[in-house]
């Protein structure tokens with residue numbers, strides 16, 4: 001199994017998860033033209049995709065999903081709540097409803113949705129399984145629930161949100177209401193929440209940890225590193241996803 005990213009952050013997210021002949025796009029927060037360009041940089045084209053798996057309806061995750069699905073006739077997997085939120089945009093798209101904790105199969109990959117606290121209609125994140133391998137994608141959550149901690153216990157690869165540094169957010173340019181939303185229990189994980197989650201995970205199998213959805217205004221790599229480094233014992237390689245280029249293929 002391998003994974004890569006077309007971009008990660010509040011301007012747009014899209015992740016590729018691939019095993020054998022199955023290639024999934026997880027979210028697509030870019031325009032169609034931009035998606036095709038970014039796929040090309042990862043040596044892929046839209047007609048190689050098997051399906052699109054969606055976490056929630058926020059623009060940085062959904063923007064390109066329906067246009068891409070329509071043009072390339074890709075099935076779109078999402079929760080009933082997310083489907084409701086995008087119903088006007090999803091005509092002529094093959095919609096498949098998924099539910100928290102109910103795994104499903106797409107080609108060579110088994111996919112498990114995990115409910116997370118985030119200010120969307122019915123947001124989930126995902127675990128992907130192939131053989132003995134498990135890849136976790138975990139962004140866009142305002143707090144770490146015991147359920148989340150339990151689900152992400154034994155990942156071989158993990159893309160984890162480190163959205164903001166609390167101090168930088170507090171002194172940054174966002175209006176007060178947005179600061180409150182981002183740092184609230186239904187917003188995004190700050191560096192210390194992510195570090196705290198890592199300290200609770202069994203990381204001995206974790207070959208690749210990618211820290212992503214890093215805010216350009218309210219965070220920086222130094223602060224991310226400072227927070228997570230004490231919790232990295234047992235972790236293989238650590239990477240940082242960026243908005244412009246995501247990250248290249250990582251093999252598990």
Ligand SMILES: [Zn+2]
Pocket residue numbers: 009010013058060061140213
């Ligand atoms: Zn997001």
Ligand SMILES: [Zn+2]
Pocket residue numbers: 056058118120140
């Ligand atoms: Zn979101």
